Amino acid sequence: MFPTLPFLAPRRFSALLACALPALAGAQGRADVPDTLAQRAAACIACHAPKDGAGASVGGVYFPRIAGKPAGYLYNQLVNFRDGRRQYPVMTWMVTHLPDPYLREIADYFSARHPPAPAPAAPDVPAAVLARGRQLVRDGDPALKVPACIACHGERLAGVAPAIPGLLNLPRDYVNAQFGAWRNKVRRAHAPDCMATIAGRLAPGDVAAISSWLAAQPSPPDARPAERLTAALPMPCGSAP
Template identity: 30%
Template sequence: MNKLLVAVIAVLGFINVAQAQGDIEAGKTKSTTCVACHGADGNSPSNLYPKIAGQHASYLVKQLQEFKSGDREDPIMAGMVAGLSEQDMEDLSAYFASQTMTPETVSPEVAEAAKKFYMGGDLDRGIPGCTACHGPRGNGLELAKFPKISGQHPAYLKSQLEKFRSNLRHNAPNGMMKDISAKLSDTDIELLSEYISALH
């Protein structure tokens, strides 16, 4: 009986995932309003705005939903998502997830200074390694909605870590990014942002 129940739950879960998937071509058509900030393919030409090309679709959907609900605050995005349906969000996310993020580079000195911290954290200060959620290459984890952070603009990574630290951004699961970033110094954030951006 238990095996049958597990099988039914698994099938229902698969159906729900399948129904929730977006349409890439529909998303491309709908993406015209996103171009000004994020670029035609999701590679933002300005470091004020994130690159969303190649980001996990589930993470993008989550952010759009939270911009709309107000759980993540941004006056520009609040206006952009106000008229989006759930299907619009799925389609847009599918399109941008299908694109390829452009790479960033970092100096060997910064890479050497930040690698150990990114990989293993700082036990003395109670800071876990970033790899626990984002992986050794910064690719994140789709099912857990942990974002891909490699290839992102360093300035954008820095601004988001600072927002988590000051609680201006508070939409991470269980407040974990606020707890971690609260222990980061300005130097930590600068180094991590530059290092993470160039992970491949």
């Protein structure tokens, strides 16, 4: 069984909301709080970048780094949470009533930020697992009809504008959970949903190999999403036409 991001019990949900909204709660009734997008984004930063923009563990749940991701990708994910193609209660609660222009502003705000990435943790899996992960990321597996990750996400794995995300600086458990969500149809994208297809072709051990190898890779200090793909996508993908 592939893992997915868990639905939260009421007590856990309340705890995460308390974590995500401290800046907004403290701002109520204060005239000295500026009405800026940066201030409004404080609720996002509480989980996704509490110190360095890298993403962090809050209560045992891992959140992805969103700073520097292509704006089109971030916007698509906000819309997906709002419209039910992705399922995560905190995110759904925060964006349910936000209109498209506001979501684009949020996406543009975080896309333009490139804080330093932390050093990756030392891998704690066998060398053979890392080798398999590198193979899938760099070369794919023709026998499984799985293209290389770099064929879509860029040679440097930093993503491709406007809508393909980078894959570095993501917690291993988060990557595992996303593959599980695609496999279990908890996460969806516009058809044809290329990642759901790929997730269905990978065994759990292959997913673990990919996530372990990616989590062990350092991010170049000048990593930025590529402006364009150097070749056509290896398979149709509705979220990145």
